[in-house]
Amino acid sequence: QCIMACPVGALHEKENIKEVWMAISNPEKFVVVQTAPAVRVALGEEFGMPIGTRVTGKMVAALRRLGFDKVFDTDFGADLTIMEEGTELLNRLNKGERLPLMTSCCPGWVKFVEHYYPEMTENLSTCKSPSEMEGALIKTYFAEKMGIDPKNIVTVSIMPCVGKKFEGQREELSHNGLQDVDYVLTTRELAQMIKEAGIDFVNLPDEEFDNPFGESTGAGVIFGATGGVTEAALRTIYEIVTGKELENIEITAVRGVEGIKEAEIELNGKVVKAAIAHGLANARRVLEMVKSGEKHYDFIEVMACPGGCVTGGGQPIVDAKTRERVDVRVERAKAIYEEDRHLPIRKSHKNPYVIRLYEEFLGEPNSHKSHELLHTHYVKREKY
Ligand code: SF4
Structure with a gap:
């Protein structure tokens, strides 16, 4: 698990359970939760x-029973992210820059670049996570749609990651204070x-996420899982650039636990090369x-944890004996790809909700409003 190697202060994991219980029990607060894929x-x-x-x-059902007002x-x-980062990639390819x-x-990866490769921070996508x-x-x-004062909204993210606790506090990841x-x-x-809360998790019924941020795709x-961002990006970029449907959408070259993988895709006669790495070494x-x-390479995907977020430092800990017989990265990734196939x-x-969001609010990917809300910048930091 990345808890031993994570360079983002993960060793100082701070529990936030008490603060979240307090927000849920405060009638003036509208508490919204979202859950990461892993x-x-x-x-x-x-x-x-x-x-x-x-x-x-069952996870969605449990979150509702805990008292969250919306489960996204x-x-x-x-x-x-694919819409924004895919557009950013196409723009940079057109201009031949960064x-x-x-x-x-x-x-974990972003902070690694900030500390150890500060000269490459401008290669990082400006997309927020x-x-x-x-x-x-x-x-x-959402606040506008619901008529809620954003000051009364509390956002909680359930993540496989301890590094996300640091990310959540970065002052540039904010809007209007x-x-x-x-x-x-x-x-x-x-x-x-x-x-x-004494919830009998195993016997919960299956429930659906709330909309507008509950509808998602494979x-x-x-x-x-490692390789997932690249695969998702290629599924979209190919269709947007060529106007053709990508028939074989399971891009197996980018899957699996090999430390560094490579993939190529031809877009209207131009070959785009990608590298995928997991683990900071x-x-x-x-x-x-x-x-x-x-x-x-034109595109590099990095996940700091071996196998990607499925084995993040905030995930359930698997004892050494079990790890001898089961490759946790592989088993959890299998479940991720199964979920993709079922969607x-x-x-x-x-x-459809992403399409609607652009129509109603953002305009188009990389628009002025998208930049204001969905993009960020990085800090060149001292080496440790
Ligand atoms: Fe967090 Fe995932 Fe990065 Fe690990 S790979 S540090 S879990 S975001």
């Missing part, structure tokens, strides 16, 4: 279910709340190869 394939383990069990519906899906934010574009949804994008929209678009995400709880902390859910190898000129829509640009 949480739904691991939470069940805290209740004795086998590794790799999908518990999406971070996968919606992931779909939106390439390779590097993903920015993992706070999916949960931060969604937090910003909850306090603007309000943080996009107020509290981050890990998968383990959510399990603890469910236990404290592309959104695969963000939880592999990320460093990729960056060194790019810097030395040994390799050329009726599997491409981000086909998400």
